[in-house]
Amino acid sequence: MIIQSTSHDLATPTGVMRTYLHQPSDGRQYPTILFYSEIFQQTGPIERAARLIAGYGYNVLVPEVFHELNPIGTVLAYDDAGRDKGNADKMAKSIEGYDSDNAALIAWAKTLPWNNGLFGAMGFCIGGHLAFRAALQPEIKATACFYATDLHTHVIPNQAGQHSMDRLAEISGELLMIWGKQDPHIPAPGRARVYQGLVAADKTFTWHEFNGPHAFMRDEGERYDPQLAGLGNQLALDLFSRRLRA
Template identity: 25%
Template sequence: MAFDISIEAQDGTGSFGAYVARPKTDANAPVIIAIQEIFGVNAGMREICDTLADQGYIAICPDLFWRHKPGIELTDKTDAELQQAFDLFGSFDMAKGIEDLKATYETAKTLPGSTGRVGAVGYCLGGFLAYMVACNQLADATVSYYGVSIESTLQEADNIASPLMLHIAKKDQFVSPEAQEKIHTGLGTNKFVSLYSYDADHAFARPNGNHYDSDCATLANKRTADFFAAHLK
């Protein structure tokens, strides 16, 4: 796909693209960084950005797989694509991903039309990275959908200094009940954190995904919309 903007990597190794969706109004708006799943900046992520733009935000979705290959775009519809996505996840450098999100954050603050307020929302891999964005204080408000491996980095939560909302799937095949319990125990008393659990599988809010759950997605997305309206506008 053709990306809308290019962002310089902080390590000087190159630049990466990002999809940008803008609201129809000419008024300045907060920016929300949409953080990809293991499928790249695909149609689902662009749809999420377009929805955020309809809600009055500038949405930016950086291509975090660019160090493998720019413009990777997969779905969950075929075994071959799923295998490729899991392979990418297995070889993904989390530290470099967070570094690229730092560069995205700096770009987001100064995008034309930006108010300087920046939020972030992530899904799956992006759900974990969204949690790390909050831990690294790279957003004014952050939402994580079914983030994987959050329970292994709970020691980072002491650094959270802005509102964070987590949507957790009770039937998540990639986040065990034990891991979910650790997340609730580790974050439940943090004054910045709101936790919500849903009777659904992983990726219940993925547009047109195999495990999409309309009722749970609608509720979670409404909570997300209200959360960003309260903390970014």
Template identity: 20%
Template sequence: MPTTKDTIVTPAGTCPVTFATPEGAGPWPGIVMYPDAGGARPTFDQMATQLAGYGYAVLVPDMYYRDAGWAPFEMATVFGNKSERARLFSMIQKVTPEIMAADAGAFFDYLQSRPEVRGERFGTTGYCMGGRTSLVVAGRVPERVAAAMSFHGGGLASDDPGSPHLLADQIQAAVYVGGAQGDASFTAEQAKTLDDALTAAGVEHTIETYAAGHGFAVPDNAPYDEAAAKRHWEAMEEFFGAKLG
């Protein structure tokens, strides 16, 4: 699949992105794929290419671009390394819901400007931190999002005032959430809270728990699970096919 590197001017600066499309002229529906807490890296370039193969123009942004020149994380060891874990969480905390929404507007404008992309409403998907971002953006920029997916996302229905479940009555997109088994960042109780909020708001949604740990869909994560990852690709193909195709 054709894959290029580009930059997008946002309200805060210049964000590096990967842009992947299918072979051919298009145009295709656009999707923003939000990386996990490890940030944009080659694994997500490969994942963007795979999703593009289903017939989409896929944008992967560097959500840490405000930390210019940040050093990549080693995902297999980052959580066991005290200093690297501290660096990771300090960067995560800087990506607030307000920043997610502001950046998303620029990402959607970029997609809409590309001749390879059709339509004015888009898909979002994401992993871990990116799974939360996907739902936050669906609630804060609702007029631009037609379909939002989240995989092993954390903090989807928490006590935080920025929790996505509090935005349920703003969401216009169809929503799919694939949670991880035994995930302290998205428990069964939190799944019910999210389900109740989306149901009360009349949002079309599906919430499922995969029989795999947090990180199951991303190949360079230690808990990567091949069977669960395959299921997640099938879910994306079906969901986006129905809501964007």
């Protein structure tokens, strides 16, 4: 499927949010996926990952997750300075901003002729958590979370009762949770805490732990595992096909 890519500046309660849209070029209606990046925003690996999903018949929206804290178009490098800046932005952004960003993306897509009314979410690292956060929106029916950071802690957010795991009752769609067993950012006890929370809340989800490090989906750098990335993308596409195809 041939796709096209454009950028759009959306109004949100916390400022203008640059959003990249990757979609089939045939002009037909397709489901829409809210696609969340790592702390580095839309890098080359994130753009390629989003375009891959779009090629299977989805409108893929990639917002700049820290738009309030950076000039429009900011992309952080995969180096120490980029990591430090991204982690600082992660701590500085208010949780209300993430929720209003999700609502703004969905509201905008609903007004456009290429959206068929069905929504999912997908993300990596902090973006895995943000995809999980997007699942709190009632429109989101399928969510793929790859090595979602900070779900097992109360760092983001630190407001009482506002952590994503505290609001599981609001998730109505199906979740796909994918982890790396050798990921130091989400150790085994942390993964178990998330699993037990989802079971206790009687959520509909599937759970996969691969023998891989953090960021094994990123097709740049020494941690990339092409075989695991292929498996992960196929699992996400299977989920979206089941839940978002009329």
